[in-house]
Amino acid sequence: MTANSKEAILAAAKQSAQAHGYGGLNFRDLASEVGIKAASIYHHFPSKADLGVAVARRYWEDTKEDLDNLREADDPSSALRQYPGIFRRSLENANKLCLCSFMSAEYDDLPEPVKKEVQTFADVNVAWLSKELTAAGVVPAKKSEERARAIFAAVAGAQLMARSRSDIALFDTLIECYRAAGLLPA
Amino acid sequence: MTANSKEAILAAAKQSAQAHGYGGLNFRDLASEVGIKAASIYHHFPSKADLGVAVARRYWEDTKEDLDNLREADDPSSALRQYPGIFRRSLENANKLCLCSFMSAEYDDLPEPVKKEVQTFADVNVAWLSKELTAAGVVPAKKSEERARAIFAAVAGAQLMARSRSDIALFDTLIECYRAAGLLPA
DNA sequence: ACCTGAACACCGTTCAAGT
DNA sequence: ACCTGAACACCGTTCAAGT
Numbered sequence: 001m002t003a004n005s006k007e008a009i010l011a012a013a014k015q016s017a018q019a020h021g022y023g024g025l026n027f028r029d030l031a032s033e034v035g036i037k038a039a040s041i042y043h044h045f046p047s048k049a050d051l052g053v054a055v056a057r058r059y060w061e062d063t064k065e066d067l068d069n070l071r072e073a074d075d076p077s078s079a080l081r082q083y084p085g086i087f088r089r090s091l092e093n094a095n096k097l098c099l100c101s102f103m104s105a106e107y108d109d110l111p112e113p114v115k116k117e118v119q120t121f122a123d124v125n126v127a128w129l130s131k132e133l134t135a136a137g138v139v140p141a142k143k144s145e146e147r148a149r150a151i152f153a154a155v156a157g158a159q160l161m162a163r164s165r166s167d168i169a170l171f172d173t174l175i176e177c178y179r180a181a182g183l184l185p186a
Numbered sequence: 187m188t189a190n191s192k193e194a195i196l197a198a199a200k201q202s203a204q205a206h207g208y209g210g211l212n213f214r215d216l217a218s219e220v221g222i223k224a225a226s227i228y229h230h231f232p233s234k235a236d237l238g239v240a241v242a243r244r245y246w247e248d249t250k251e252d253l254d255n256l257r258e259a260d261d262p263s264s265a266l267r268q269y270p271g272i273f274r275r276s277l278e279n280a281n282k283l284c285l286c287s288f289m290s291a292e293y294d295d296l297p298e299p300v301k302k303e304v305q306t307f308a309d310v311n312v313a314w315l316s317k318e319l320t321a322a323g324v325v326p327a328k329k330s331e332e333r334a335r336a337i338f339a340a341v342a343g344a345q346l347m348a349r350s351r352s353d354i355a356l357f358d359t360l361i362e363c364y365r366a367a368g369l370l371p372a
Numbered sequence: 373a374c375c376t377g378a379a380c381a382c383c384g385t386t387c388a389a390g391t
Numbered sequence: 392a393c394c395t396g397a398a399c400a401c402c403g404t405t406c407a408a409g410t
Contacts, residue, residue, distance in 0.1 A: 005374080019294050023209050027403065039405080040375050048403065097291055104350035105283055105291045108205050118350060149347070149356070150340075150363035157343020161335070164290035164304060170335070177336035182368030191393085213384060226394050228386075 006044040008034045013055045018096040021106050022052050022114065049111035056117035059099045060124050067128045076136035080185055083129065083151075084175045087159040091168050101156050125152045138185045154178055192230040194220045199241045204282040208238050208292050208300065235297035242303035245285045246310050253314045262322035266371055269315065269337075270361045273345040277354050287342050311338045324371045340364055 012033045017025050025048070027038040045051040066086055070079045090096045100121040103110060110118070129148035134141045155175070162171035178184040198219045203211050211234065213224040220227075231237035252272055256265045276282045286307040289296060296304070315334035320327045341361070348357035364370040 021207070021209070021291065023207070024292075024295060026401085028401085036374090037376055038403085039377080042404075043374060095294070100350075101346060102291045104346050105207060105288045106210075107350050107352075108281070109210060115350075122347065122350065146359060146363050147367065150344075150360050150367065153343040153347040153360050154336075154340040154364070154369070155343070156346060157339040157341070158336075160287060160290050160342060160346070161308065161339040164286075164293050164301075164308065166293075173332060174336050174339050177332050178340070178369065181333065181336065183340070183364065211384095222393090223395055224384075225386075225396080229393055234385075 005034060005036060005040070009041055009044055009051070010054060010058055013051055014059060014099065015096070017052075017055055018090065018099050018102065019094070021102045022110060023106055025052070049114060052111060052114040053117055056099060056103065056114055056121065060117065060121040063121065064124050064128075067124070071128070071132065076132045077185065080129070080132050080136055080138070083132075084155050084158075084171075084184075087155050088168065088171055091159060091162055091171055095163055095166050097163050098156060098159060101160055122152065133185075136185065151178075151184060154183055191220060191222060191226070195227055195230055195237070196240060196244055199237055200245060200285065201282070203238075203241055204276065204285050204288065205280070207288045208296060211238070235300060238297060238300040239303055242285060242289065242300055242307065246303065246307040249307065250310050250314075253310070257314070257318065262318045263371065266315075266318050266322055266324070269318075270341050270344075270357075270370075273341050274354065274357055277345060277348055277357055281349055281352050283349050284342060284345060287346055308338065319371075322371065337364075337370060340369055 009030060012030050013025060016030060016033075027041050027048070031038040031041055041051070045054060063086065070082055073079075074082065087098060090098055100118045103114065103118045107115065107118070126145065126148045129151055130144040133139050133144045133147055133151075138144075139147045155178075158171055158174035158178070161174065162168060175184065179186050195216060198216050199211060202216060206212075213227050213234070217224040217227055227237070231240060249272065256268055259265075260268065273284060276284055286304045289300065289304045293301065293304075312331065312334045315337055316330040319325050319330045319333055319337075324330075325333045341364075344357055344360035344364070347360065348354060361370065365372050
């Protein structure tokens with residue numbers, strides 16, 4: 001074992017939750033991947049709900065960092081152009097789904113604090129998109145949040161559909177079609 | 187018990203799968219809702235996979251019927267306008283998700299024959315949309331399938347996002363925004 | 373601090389046996 | 392045909408004990 005167990009658990013849980021959801025997360029498989037026993041996980045996370053919260057929070061934190069890096073590296077138009085790439089990378093990574101899309105599906109069965117983190121993921125994406133859309137002059141400031149939400153929902157939907165076909169090219173076609181139709185800036 | 191058990195199981199399983207997914211489908215709760223024991227379900231469906239196939243097939247058959255009715259009752263433009271209503275009705279029904287969106291998330295853990303039914307659901311939607319888009323003159327025939335796929339993915343994404351907020355008004359706003367942006371015909 | 377074996381209560385699933 | 396009791400496998404969780 002290289003790093004500390006807590007980080008290793010978090011990383012493994014993130015991968016598993018993106019493939020199998022919160023319900024599909026199980027401590028025994030998780031532990032064996034990390035090289036400890038299931039009971040040991042409880043030393044780091046007092047319950048499954050706590051692990052779920054930690055994974056979802058880390059997930060949006062990582063995404064926020066990716067988004068901020070995009071913003072710093074490029075002008076708003078280019079940054080917006082690269083936004084779908086974040087969802088594409090999940091598909092590239094063993095056809096994985098956005099953790100928060102999966103958890104949105106599972107919403108009824110999620111512990112309350114996990115729900116909050118899922119919503120924060122959406123909020124982070126919408127806020128970033130909204131700011132870039134305004135900065136790029138795509139839509140007036142008054143309409144930017146609404147458009148941001150539409151883009152977020154559509155890109156998540158494209159990822160979901162592409163995953164169900166294990167077809168990254170389909171994802172690319174869908175994004176191109178969003179651009180051609182006018183939902184995403186060309 | 188009114189009708190036969192098999193139909194009652196199918197109906198209850200459909201509701202449960204839309205709320206909790208294929209993984210969340212559980213025979214004990216299902217049985218108690220129908221008024222029999224869990225083991226009795228296996229008399230009607232030899233395995234969970236068989237039940238999953240039956241539920242998913244029934245689901246797309248029902249949707250196909252709804253779509254065909256829409257087509258017969260209205261001209262292509264009006265029919266297209268009412269398309270998102272099919273997804274809206276799931277949300278109205280106790281904030282439920284499209285069964286096939288949920289199963290797309292769960293794709294890695296689905297039995298092979300269930301995967302096929304999930305794809306057929308998408309195919310049915312895309313074929314209907316494609317035909318109506320061409321008939322309504324929204325896009326040239328050559329581009330209609332691609333656009334149909336984009337609409338299907340985007341509407342499913344809107345439903346997923348609205349579900350995670352238990353907010354039907356958000357679904358309506360997203361659909362309106364798709365129209366304003368040009369993805370859906372106005 | 374960090375980990376484990378063993379156990380607990382629970383639940384989805386299966387199957388041989390009932391009617 | 393239709394249903395069930397009982398068993399099985401697995402789950403999240405706990406805890407006393409190990410280092």
